[in-house]
Amino acid sequence: MDANTPPTGTQSTSPVYTLWQLVLLMLKLGTIGFGGPVALVGYMHRDLVEQRGWISEADYKEGMALAQLAPGPLAAQVSIYLGYVHYRILGATLAGIAFVMPSFLMVLGIGWAYVRFGGLPWMQAVFYGVGAAVIGIIAMSAKKLTEKSIGKDKLLWAIYLLLAGVTIATESEIAWLFIAAGILVWFWRHPPKVFKNGNGLSALLALPIAPLVNMASSETLIQIALFFTKAGAFVFGSGLAIVPFLYGGVVHEHQWLTEKQFVDAVAVAMITPGPVVITVGFIGYLIAGVKGAVVAALGTFLPCYLFTVIPAPYMKKYGKLPAIIAFVDGVTAAAVGAITGSVVVLAQRSIVDIPTIALALVTAGLLWKFKKLQEPVIIATAALIGLAVYPVLHR
Incomplete structure (x- = not known):
């Protein structure tokens, strides 16, 4: 050395x-x-x-x-x-601000263009193609996450299938099931003794999430702050895990966006660099302009920030405890199940005809065949196909 x-x-x-x-x-x-x-x-x-x-x-x-x-x-x-x-x-x-800010500014610009030109045929055509390709991308991501995270554990498979089914049936993500899944696996692998000793898990679950209500200047901004803070606290494993959660709240519960707008928001996250979760900035902009984008982004990333800096000094002491590992395995299985279910839910809105079916299948096939193929290349190609095909089908 x-x-x-x-x-x-x-x-x-x-x-x-x-x-x-x-x-x-x-x-x-x-x-x-x-x-x-x-x-x-x-x-x-x-x-x-x-x-x-x-x-x-x-x-x-x-x-x-x-x-x-x-x-x-x-x-x-x-x-x-x-x-x-x-x-x-x-x-x-x-470091966190520097990493997230570029993609946030990009989705802000795209959000402005979407609102200003969204009614124009070219914008609709782009998202016609991109929306279908996104389904193929999420499907392959779900496949990879399933293979990597679930393994041969029967309990994890049961959790995975349950959450996939619940997500498809309810068309939303039930956040408390994530925690319940983690606790179930924790108790199954390391029951009473671990619970009595605590081993730091209770401290993890009790980490505070600072409210953003004071930043809001209207009832809508308050709702945005509370909803996206809740969303940010339950993004386990991959940024894609937030998709079904957002869909249930943004489209159904609050009815801020239409189903088509939500799929477009996921597509925007795919065509920009940085974290996929940055789609919340685009969604916030569509709901309440720049203020909505800022509040949604802060609400989502503040829990992420707190869950990193607060336990960081104790990582070496508690990170390898069997109880913590078991809890994470359970939550991950639930998150991947929800992601898989969301593929079906979102596909029902984006796969509307033969060209979109073909785009989704070809996207999935390309990502399966060529492991190093970058998603932005696929998204750009899908956008061009949309520009060519959409006007022909919607004359």
């Missing part, structure tokens, strides 16, 4: 990079980082651990473990944790 390398599992007291260097790198990743959460955290490992040596392998693995353990979009949480490693709260805050 090099004399200048900190021992494994420890943090260097003298970082070899400045906070602003880290912020600029996160800004870059947030601007050009396509490929979804797994790709984004891979870029962070490549740039920060392998190429620059700013973050140790041990610190990176701890950040990944915490992101998998707590609710919140994976890539955003890892960026926040890596900022925390050497620069604590200030570093976590600035």
